[in-house]
Amino acid sequence: MTVHVQAEVRPRSFRRLGLPAFGLIALAALFLAAAGAISIGEVAIPPAEILKVLGNRLFGMDLAVDPIREGIVWHYRLSRAAMAASAGAALAICGTVLQALLRNPLAEPYLLGISAGASTGAVLVMVLGIGAGTVTLPGGAFLGAGLAFAFVAFLAHGSGGGTERVILAGIAGSQLFNAATSFIVTTSANAEQTRGIMFWLLGSLGGARWADTALALPVLAVGLAVCLFRARALDAFAFGEDAAASIGIDVSRVRTELFAVTALLTAAIISLVGAVGFVGLVVPHATRFLVGPAHGRLLPASALAGGVFMVAADVLSRIVVPGQVLPIGVVTALFGAPAFAFILWRSRRGA
């Protein structure tokens, strides 16, 4: 007689939020955060007045608004919120892509030293005053980011590869490029420049105008489009490079292409708002938890969530200390560092 042992059935009621549901929630959150970002500040502006400004600017209406307040809403606060949202989205996309390609939950531009490299490039341009314009600064940042990428890849590969080595190599890269930045600043910058650079290095949205957003948005759109085009390839990396190759992915081509896109996005954002850390780490994890790991959904969802996160962080940076604006990087790090510890702790337990 055979005894049938009823196998323990573990039906996973595995609920993931659909992209439309997530998108709606995130858009509502973005709207709320932006409303906060526009109304909060030294000059309090009531919602009715904000609506009038938006009516005038977006729909060509001719409502009576105080021109100074209209300027504050439109030229300062709204452009600042748009810049924050673009930066958050770009950094979240970078983190999502790097975590998938490197198969490391800790991968993101800041921890991998890409941000440090971009900072070095941008600072070099600033201090030496090469061209000193909106084109040369991102250009310098991009070269720096590319150099940092090459350095980290070379070091990780040379030390025997593997997903943990990448982070170690990234730490070495961060140290090296941060030191290079400090070297440039201490030897070549005057006091005035030094103060500006130090503030900028911690992340600052203070100077964000529409012209900056006009540079960030196309880069963000192209970056997101390329990553979405490669969404299936990113999914295919789940079991590693050999597994990806054996289901038809041209691994070296996809890797090169997406590393270039990440370097470009990081460089653009860094040159505009400075080195903001941890957004690329925290946001993809939180989003993945909600919408699942499929990149076709994860990428747009991360981008949205990153935008919300940065706008909210910007609001916080303005209200935590009355009368003072904290660097945005300080706020994101205050949230990011505990999240980093949590992820580290969880991946250790799972191993």
Place this chain on the structure above:
Amino acid sequence: MTLHACDIAWEAGGQPIVRGVTLRVPEGRLLGLVGPNGSGKSSLLRLLAGLRRGSDGAVLLDHRPMSAVPRREVARRLAFVEQQVSTEVVLTAREVVALGRTPHRGAWEAWSEADHAAVSAALARTGMADRADQLWSTLSGGERQRIQIARALAQEPRELLLDEPTNHLDIRHQLDLLKLLQSLDTSCIAALHDLNHAVAFCDEIAVVKDGTLVIQGRPADVMTVDLIRSVFEVAATVREDPENGRVRLDFLPD
């Protein structure tokens, strides 16, 4: 003959690992790859799958050098099951199997009926249909192995390469898998450790040692007492079953 290694060689760490192997995979048949640990079976399979570029010789896919065929085109007809894989991504078993459809889908192409049918059929063939919605990370070693095989079947390959696919499987599932490979119209090549399984199920056996192909042929012709002694360094007796012509091996302690 669709998959063919021509005098293929590969080195790693300054050491020759595969040295001039010429191998043909019989069409629609099951070829067993046997040899001691470290003889180069896994390396040879990776070369045949096009995952490594040989330092010499060529792997031919329908008489075309595999290195000249785009990766996606290779993956639509040739599938590979690695010895062991891992992931940190939170995926269900079905999502892992669905990865096998990657080469059949364009970047913007939606999930089709054919994709769905291929995934369901692959899950059913490996006996994993009732585990489809379980998380990969909660599956046992044997179940993971079967899901990887299901992923490979979902690719609907004409050639299927498997590196020690019976590892981790209990005896029933080992036999089920070998029967499945035998029954497929796909040309299969599987690295196997159990020589009795190899002789019982394979249409042909290829024996490797120190990175070279010692012999390839029908099990009864290949598996002789002398060969087993020289390649595996054990004494054995070989009996032929008069009913089906299959051989059986018994290993003797020294």
